[in-house]
Amino acid sequence: MDQTIVEDIIKKVMDQMGASEAAPATSTAQKATCDESIPVELSGRHVHLCEEDIQELFGAPLNYVKELSQPGQYLCKERVRLIGPTGVIDNVAVLGPARPKSQVELSLTDARILGVKAPVRQSGDVAGTPGIVLTSGTGLAGLQEGVIVAARHIHMSPADAARYGVSDNQKVHVYMDGERPAVFKDVIVRVHKDFSLAMHIDFDEANSCGLGRNAKGKIVGVTQEA
Amino acid sequence: MDQTIVEDIIKKVMDQMGASEAAPATSTAQKATCDESIPVELSGRHVHLCEEDIQELFGAPLNYVKELSQPGQYLCKERVRLIGPTGVIDNVAVLGPARPKSQVELSLTDARILGVKAPVRQSGDVAGTPGIVLTSGTGLAGLQEGVIVAARHIHMSPADAARYGVSDNQKVHVYMDGERPAVFKDVIVRVHKDFSLAMHIDFDEANSCGLGRNAKGKIVGVTQEA
Numbered sequence: 001m002d003q004t005i006v007e008d009i010i011k012k013v014m015d016q017m018g019a020s021e022a023a024p025a026t027s028t029a030q031k032a033t034c035d036e037s038i039p040v041e042l043s044g045r046h047v048h049l050c051e052e053d054i055q056e057l058f059g060a061p062l063n064y065v066k067e068l069s070q071p072g073q074y075l076c077k078e079r080v081r082l083i084g085p086t087g088v089i090d091n092v093a094v095l096g097p098a099r100p101k102s103q104v105e106l107s108l109t110d111a112r113i114l115g116v117k118a119p120v121r122q123s124g125d126v127a128g129t130p131g132i133v134l135t136s137g138t139g140l141a142g143l144q145e146g147v148i149v150a151a152r153h154i155h156m157s158p159a160d161a162a163r164y165g166v167s168d169n170q171k172v173h174v175y176m177d178g179e180r181p182a183v184f185k186d187v188i189v190r191v192h193k194d195f196s197l198a199m200h201i202d203f204d205e206a207n208s209c210g211l212g213r214n215a216k217g218k219i220v221g222v223t224q225e226a
Numbered sequence: 227m228d229q230t231i232v233e234d235i236i237k238k239v240m241d242q243m244g245a246s247e248a249a250p251a252t253s254t255a256q257k258a259t260c261d262e263s264i265p266v267e268l269s270g271r272h273v274h275l276c277e278e279d280i281q282e283l284f285g286a287p288l289n290y291v292k293e294l295s296q297p298g299q300y301l302c303k304e305r306v307r308l309i310g311p312t313g314v315i316d317n318v319a320v321l322g323p324a325r326p327k328s329q330v331e332l333s334l335t336d337a338r339i340l341g342v343k344a345p346v347r348q349s350g351d352v353a354g355t356p357g358i359v360l361t362s363g364t365g366l367a368g369l370q371e372g373v374i375v376a377a378r379h380i381h382m383s384p385a386d387a388a389r390y391g392v393s394d395n396q397k398v399h400v401y402m403d404g405e406r407p408a409v410f411k412d413v414i415v416r417v418h419k420d421f422s423l424a425m426h427i428d429f430d431e432a433n434s435c436g437l438g439r440n441a442k443g444k445i446v447g448v449t450q451e452a
Contacts, residue, residue: 108433109335120405120436149436152406179346180378182434183409207334208408208434210346210375 034164037216038154040176040199041069042206045110046093047080047134048103053143057136062096070155071194072097082106083133084114102143104132105150107202121148122188152205153188154217155195164219167191171223174199179210186223260390263442264380266402266425267295268432271336272319273306273360274329279369283362288322296381297420298323308332309359310340328369330358331376333428347374348414378431379414380443381421390445393417397449400425405436412449 054062063077076094082104089110103126111118116130131143154172161167168191174184184205199217206215280288289303302320308330315336329352337344342356357369380398387393394417400410410431425443432441 108436109429112433180431181411183411184434185407185409203335204430204433205406207338207430208410210334 035218036163037218038174038197038199040201040206040211040215040217042211042215043105043150043200043202044093045082045089045104045106046095047082047105048095048099049141050100050102051098053102053134053141054098056141057134057139059139062094062098064096068095069196069198071196078136080134080136082110082114083135084116086115087113089113101126102134102141102146104134104143104147105202106147107204108149109204111147111149116147118147118149120151122151122153123148150200150202151188152184152199152201153190154197154199155190155192156197157195158191158193160195160197161189161191164189166219166222171225172219173221173223174217175220176209176211176215176217178206178212178215180208182209183220184217261444262389263444264400264423264425266427266432266437266441266443268437268441269331269376269426269428270319271308271315271330271332272321273308273331274321274325275367276326276328277324279328279360279367280324282367283360283365285365288320288324290322294321295422295424297422304362306360306362308336308340309361310342312341313339315339327352328360328367328372330360330369330373331428332373333430334375335430337373337375342373344373344375346377348377348379349374376426376428377414378410378425378427379416380423380425381416381418382423383421384417384419386421386423387415387417390415392445392448397451398445399447399449400443401446402435402437402441402443404432404438404441406434408435409446410443 049057057080058078065075065077067074074096076096078094079091080094082089082092103123105123106114106118114132116132119129121129126146126148129145130147131145132147134141134143156164166172166189168189170189171186172189174187176182176184187199275283283306284304291301291303293300300322302322304320305317306320308315308318329349331349332340332344340358342358345355347355352372352374355371356373357371358373360367360369382390392398392415394415396415397412398415400413402408402410413425
């Protein structure tokens, strides 16, 4: 067989796969259909509160301060103290609007300080998670459950999803181009018509790759579900 | 041309590259020659002290407590307080033996608490890094420089290096199989006859992938230097 043809085939295969590295079994050669960078936002620790806990803590509705990147979500003037078995964290942001269930989103570093075994979960998936005590200076609320480490995720609109060739709840691998570059595997894609394109990670994740402001991620693969 | 031959070539190329994903330009298809897992050790914040600073802080030699994983390195009974522009961290481990220059190894989370702009550096490479104040309860030492975030690295013996097909100062990509799996890019390999096989990462890095005790890493690629 003509050696040129072989080389041509090999080149085409390699081009299709990109400059490659061996990867674990969850990966495939499947690529996202768009390699535009995705803005990365660092999520600090924060709480979402239900109406009942808002009343217990503040005795009044939440006060709007400023809009956040996802439409309809906003930072409030109110702050809370988190009290765990082994530690306390003060001055924690409260996000509005009120939600059906209160939820506390921490990094693993925070969870270690508080002494709470917070699992990595998607926002809203709080069944069976640890509880915690919140105080406001004037009120106190005890959560039976609701403490999580938010699973890193990418918000996108249906149009973004079409552009990247991914769908709601699909998992992707994202290259983070920080001072200590890394690929985060199995990042959940969340598609909703109201979502702005943004990847959300916590400070442990940001620090692990030395990311600063205006960080970007790039989808470099799609998780192959077993 | 016979389609079977083409498929056979493609299969061979893909086998050689492993199940693949697109990767950034620093990666190549080059693989380590051994896919045995590497034990991962989490490095907490700690300091190494020169003889002069040991005298200023404690007025006496360091007291041995226990051997660490790398031969000759040991944990000491002594502890220090780190004092930075915006914060203080107490009860920081001192490692022996004495070194020619004092050095403080932090996570980026620690550096943020202290208010010190610590760069990511290899151990010993402290020229131009920020200083800090150390106190012991009885003494005080002011470092003009020496505060770093230790670059993640893999210790290995020459025999290990031969087995993995890597060399001193080479950089590799390592798959971390935690609750939030990730690939750490550009991890420095350090080869010395006295080194035991171990990958050292800090708590930001461990938390970012949800790693616990007995964590393992696997070399999945080698950085192609420009």
